[in-house]
Amino acid sequence: MNLIESILARASGKRRVQPGDIVIAEVDRMIMHDLSGYMTSRVYEEKVKQPLKHPDRVVMVFDHIFSPPREREAEVLQSNREWAVRYGIRLLDCGSGNIHNAVVREGFIGPGMVVVGSDSHTPVHGALGAFAVAVGNDCHAGMVFPHSKAWFRVPATLRIELDGRLPEGSTPRDVALWLVGQIGEGGAIYKALEFAGPFVDELELFDRWLLPLITVDVGAKCGYAEPDEKVFEFARAQHAMGHWEGLDIVPPSRRRPEEVRQYDVSRLEPQIACPPTVGNVKPVTAVAGQPIQWAEIGGHGGGRIEDIRLLARVLEGKRVHPDVRLNVVPASRAAFGEALREGLVELLHEAGAMWFPPSTGSNQNVNMGAMAAGESMISTHSRNFPGRNGSAAASMYLASALTVGASALRGCITDARDVL
Amino acid sequence: MTDFQFKGRCWSVGDFVPTDQIVKSHRVFLRLDEIARYVLEDANPAFAAGVKAGDVLVAGRHFGQSSGRAIAVRALRATGISCVVAESFARTFYRNAFEVGLPILEAPGIHAATVEGDVLEVDVPGGQVKVQRTGQVLQGNRTDPFLLEMLRAGGIIAVGSRLVEGDK
Numbered sequence: 001m002n003l004i005e006s007i008l009a010r011a012s013g014k015r016r017v018q019p020g021d022i023v024i025a026e027v028d029r030m031i032m033h034d035l036s037g038y039m040t041s042r043v044y045e046e047k048v049k050q051p052l053k054h055p056d057r058v059v060m061v062f063d064h065i066f067s068p069p070r071e072r073e074a075e076v077l078q079s080n081r082e083w084a085v086r087y088g089i090r091l092l093d094c095g096s097g098n099i100h101n102a103v104v105r106e107g108f109i110g111p112g113m114v115v116v117g118s119d120s121h122t123p124v125h126g127a128l129g130a131f132a133v134a135v136g137n138d139c140h141a142g143m144v145f146p147h148s149k150a151w152f153r154v155p156a157t158l159r160i161e162l163d164g165r166l167p168e169g170s171t172p173r174d175v176a177l178w179l180v181g182q183i184g185e186g187g188a189i190y191k192a193l194e195f196a197g198p199f200v201d202e203l204e205l206f207d208r209w210l211l212p213l214i215t216v217d218v219g220a221k222c223g224y225a226e227p228d229e230k231v232f233e234f235a236r237a238q239h240a241m242g243h244w245e246g247l248d249i250v251p252p253s254r255r256r257p258e259e260v261r262q263y264d265v266s267r268l269e270p271q272i273a274c275p276p277t278v279g280n281v282k283p284v285t286a287v288a289g290q291p292i293q294w295a296e297i298g299g300h301g302g303g304r305i306e307d308i309r310l311l312a313r314v315l316e317g318k319r320v321h322p323d324v325r326l327n328v329v330p331a332s333r334a335a336f337g338e339a340l341r342e343g344l345v346e347l348l349h350e351a352g353a354m355w356f357p358p359s360t361g362s363n364q365n366v367n368m369g370a371m372a373a374g375e376s377m378i379s380t381h382s383r384n385f386p387g388r389n390g391s392a393a394a395s396m397y398l399a400s401a402l403t404v405g406a407s408a409l410r411g412c413i414t415d416a417r418d419v420l
Numbered sequence: 421m422t423d424f425q426f427k428g429r430c431w432s433v434g435d436f437v438p439t440d441q442i443v444k445s446h447r448v449f450l451r452l453d454e455i456a457r458y459v460l461e462d463a464n465p466a467f468a469a470g471v472k473a474g475d476v477l478v479a480g481r482h483f484g485q486s487s488g489r490a491i492a493v494r495a496l497r498a499t500g501i502s503c504v505v506a507e508s509f510a511r512t513f514y515r516n517a518f519e520v521g522l523p524i525l526e527a528p529g530i531h532a533a534t535v536e537g538d539v540l541e542v543d544v545p546g547g548q549v550k551v552q553r554t555g556q557v558l559q560g561n562r563t564d565p566f567l568l569e570m571l572r573a574g575g576i577i578a579v580g581s582r583l584v585e586g587d588k
Binding site for chain 1: 436438440441444445446448449462481482485486487488489490491493508509510511512515516519520564566575576577578580581583584
């Protein structure tokens with residue numbers, strides 16, 4: 001069995017499972033944010049008349065709303081807080097960061113765990129070797145809360161092997177964007193994506209993390225890399241070794257044949273996902289020169305210290321273009337602390353950037369980030385569907401922090417290699 | 421009709437419609453009957469005002485992609501449609517549909533085989549769709565019996581405890 005099959009077998013009390021089996025598995029961690037938490041808690045209150053079995057396994061993070069813009073949002077947070085206290089679940093309040101970075105940096109995720117969440121980017125936790133899946137509000141309310149279990153169909157695995165060394169100007173996020181285009185939206189429906197190969201092995205944990213972030217975009221169920229010493233070291237330091245014992249993982253050479261795709265990244269140019277969907281991926285050069293009014297480092301996969309460092313690399317000693325507002329939204333309090341200690345807060349402030357509280361930033365413009373018709377933003381966010389950030393006639397482009405920084409500098413979409 | 425067999429006039433949307441175009445995020449805190457008035461407001465502006473109970477929604481590839489929120493399914497059900505037939509579904513939408521209790525069917529070829537307003541006969545357990553205008557019958561993908569049972573029960577909240585008990 002591979003990692004996912006081993007975890008599901010252990011969590012469902014079976015010796016073996018195979019793709020297609022439906023199992024009822026013990027859930028180790030359930031995560032939700034302020035919006036999904038509100039909806040899930042409403043469903044639970046209205047329809048489920050059973051106690052919450054393991055409150056200590058449930059974490060709620062306020063990440064879409066970092067400060068309530070209106071009374072309605074204040075009521076949502078108030079309701080969530082009361083609900084969290086009543087059931088004794090863990091709560092990370094406003095300013096903690098985006099849900100996925102916050103729960104990892106707070107030690108809630110570890111290798112071998114079964115992690116569920118209503119947020120569609122929950123599979124990102126496969127970067128730590130967890131089986132991490134997005135499931136809906138009703139499953140959480142009706143099964144995870146009262147029983148700490150969920151049903152799963154064991155997925156077939158698509159192994160994605162990456163080799164090569166990235167050229168200057170390209171980053172792991174460019175690889176992730178490019179892979180969405182290669183596999184296609186809905187190109188891997190219901191599958192588990194296993195990321196492997198020399199390129200993946202060499203990545204640091206929070207760069208590796210960008211790969212399973214694309215799981216939902218290609219339609220897959222979960223994504224993961226088998227944990228190595230880097231992951232174990234991080235997990236041990238967080239006291240989050242999770243549920244690693246007792247797994248029965250065999251190396252790929254001794255497993256039944258799986259679908260494998262191989263990619264070489266050594267000639268990969270900087271990539272950009274253009275409206276209207278995440279799969280509309282092109283080399284940055286194809287749309288260079290397109291004016292932008294907004295730029296942002298933030299989102300469920302952005303705002304890591306790695307992104308902030310890349311941004312600083314482009315903007316050090318320079319000024320953001322006068323036509324552009326550049327938002328910097330740290331992914332977690334830890335990331336902001338690192339930026340402070342490294343002098344990047346001042347450096348980017350001097351360059352004209354605006355700092356926002358750790359959160360999901362302009363994600364769906366719940367708290368910020370609405371655009372008027374005809375405006376464009378380039379960001380490290382994960383979604384670019386029309387109407388998600390204000391007007392349906394506004395445009396969202398998704399790219400690496402280097403490309404976002406270069407574009408903020410020039411006032412138009414810019415290949416970072418032109419300014420480095 | 422019995423056991424998830426439906427006959428209704430169809431509405432149509434294209435490929436890759438995300439959940440936040442089914443229900444925009446700033447509407448998720450409204451009451452469900454209010455949300456229903458805005459369903460698919462950008463993807464098919466005539467739908468919410470014109471939909472009648474029992475109509476069928478036809479969609480393209482990877483319908484309901486991106487966010488996994490069940491409100492998208494709940495809002496579609498609140499419009500009164502009987503079912504959704506798509507080329508393919510995003511897995512979170514697919515899962516949510518059975519967990520919330522909205523019949524759906526994956527039927528590759530459905531988009532090209534229909535025009536908006538066609539009357540369709542949909543047999544969810546049998547996995548078939550008949551287009552009345554042309555007489556064409558499409559064979560869709562089989563639905564797992566486990567999911568059909570959940571659908572018959574009315575969703576996961578109705579069967580959650582039974583699933584856990586049955587597993588012991």
